[in-house]
Amino acid sequence: MAKTLEQDELLSTIDYKPPKKGWMETKPSFKPGTYCYAALPKNLEVIDFPAPEWSPTDEDWKLPPNWKEIILEGMKDRLSKYRTFKLFMDICVRCGACADKCHFFIGGGDPKNMPVGRAELLRSIYRRYFTTAGKVLGKLAGARELTEDVLKEWWYYFYQCTECRRCSVFCPYGIDMAEITMMGRELLYLLGRGINWALEPVAKCYKTGNHMGIPPQGYKSIIEFFADEIYDITGIKVEPTFNRKGAEILFIIPSGDVFGDPGTFTLMGYMMTFHHVGLDYTFSTYASEGGNFGLFTSHEMIKRLNAKMYAEAKRLGVKWILGGECGHMWRVCNQYMETMNGPADFLEEPVSPITGTKFENAKASKMVHISEFTADLIRHNKLKIDKSRNDHVIVTYHDSCNPARAMGLFEEPRYIIRNVCNHFYEMPEETIRERTFCCAGGAGLGTDENMEMRMRGGLPRASSVRYVHEKHGVNRLACMCAIDRATLVTMMEYWVPQVAVTGVHELVANSLVFDGEKKRTVGLRGEPLKGYEGAEEG
Amino acid sequence: MKLEDLLSQKRTAILEKWFDAILETYPADTSRFLRKQKGRFVNPVGYTIFQGIEGLFEELLQGMDSDKTSLFLDNIIRIRAVQDFSPSQAMAFIFLLKKVIREEIKSEIGENQISEELLIFESKIDKLALLSFDIYMKCREKVYEIKVSETKRMLFGLLKRANLIYEIPEQRPHVKRPH
Incomplete structure (x- = not known):
């Protein structure tokens, strides 16, 4: 006769309790x-x-x-x-x-x-x-x-x-x-x-100026590719320039924005915003990376990789530097750059050429965050905005760790989002601003090799996103970091698949009204705007 | 007294013991945190497990609505599927309920009808376990799927931008670029 299992016998063969050992052992x-x-x-x-x-x-x-x-x-x-x-x-x-x-x-x-x-x-x-x-x-x-x-x-x-x-x-x-x-x-x-995911970007950045290893001609053609995309969607021709001596402003972005969606939509957003106000700026194919994986390697490496920013600003003879939506880039630029590679006495204290606002907070570093710049444009009514163009999205904002905790940049992105979107809802207070939860892919950990670890670490952020999704129907998670834009997408797919990820300037660009634009029926990612669902592209 | 009445009566004690038994599958420092920290957003694991088992217990007593049951199970399993557990360890939490109930109604178990009803009730727990296999597999498959889709997102975009591939232009705007 077959042996009858005693109570718990089967369960006891499965070791479901962790070993009781001290941490050192x-x-x-x-x-x-x-x-x-x-x-x-x-x-x-x-x-x-x-x-x-x-x-x-x-x-x-x-x-x-x-x-x-x-x-x-x-x-x-x-x-x-x-x-x-x-x-x-x-x-x-x-x-x-x-x-x-x-x-x-x-x-x-x-x-x-x-x-x-x-x-x-x-x-x-x-x-x-x-x-x-x-x-x-x-x-x-x-x-x-x-x-x-x-x-x-x-x-x-x-x-x-x-x-x-x-x-x-x-x-x-x-x-x-x-x-x-x-x-x-x-x-x-x-x-x-x-780890290679953190070190390969360092090595590539050291050789080519950016984490992806995109050579100058590639960098230029990728950005021009997105200028063409903007033309297809809006009928507006933005004309980015590269390594242009005498430009007023050097604009530096994380290379993640030229590499993967939805960062690329953010890049299109920057270019459209600058075109809208006629900003005199240039990209650099050498200072082609705002991010700095040296931060995840060693202090010496932060300095080595960061040096190109001031060097390129000096070579091109710009007045000051404007930086894109990146996370850890701002810990370096805001807290280390001036000490490591300054003083940047060949640059001027940043002043917005459009509004005349002096960015006194950037007096030492000579580098302004794009959300400060754009919030100031909105404050001075320099942008023609149609908020209803973002009515297809219900947005919440994830404070990207470094801009939030290393810069205290809480209000500017919110001010921008509220001015370009009709539907914005905050996540619970204990999970935003300085208490924001990480995407779990920062500091060089955003690779597929440690996906389980990323999903574990992503749970706290995802829980509050899920809450606002269920309560307010939130379908878009805005953020201000290139690593976020890469890793939150994947994290949402696992935890809250109804929510897509966006940069702040994608939302800005979708709302911008240009003279001579064609009828706008889709947003930058090709999604139909409200009222045009299922309509032919026109 | 019928088994279900008895279980309803002992609901709080059973849920607490079940919760504790699940928390014991985590290291001691962790289970202390999961037990004591009450905030939903600062302790999503503890919160989700408790809400989940509360819901599952209700479903077991009420008649197992399949949508609700699946949702409660999914909430817990989605977490345990990526935590540091083997598949059997991740799923053990379902079977722990049997152990808790048997202990909790030890003195009544020999009474009329109860043991027979218990067999039926435990079959319902087994059904939960079977459902859990499906959900666990779905979660694990999702982990591999998101790994692939992350890589695809990067590779495809890169080829396109480098003008190395020709793409058939999209005619209808609403099917362009899902993310």
């Missing part, structure tokens, strides 16, 4: 879908980084014999060079305020993604080798030996942080977790250990 398991591929040697060599051949899943990482020395020397050097790093290692009192603020922890549930836990990975080594208590008391003082497993853990978890800085908003000491992650990644690169 729990090793990461490299499960496909949760980590990114290793940086390729060719990309490391180009920027003079150590270039090992390895895979994170290898049991033996084939580290050089003196790897410990390299890491500890690297830590020592950075502790003396960066005051913040030393402070952030010392001052955490483990109050737990940050613990439940990370999107990866909230959506995924791995305790090492509590920001305090992630920082502890580095702090435990700091204590062991750089503090007396740690040297003497060891584990009792929260210290531990630096081993190959620790290094693997660093690699695993520092590439599960999108450097979005939501946790920092809640830290009573203002510890910036993004900086800790940056340090962790810098140290790993001393051994050539990084």
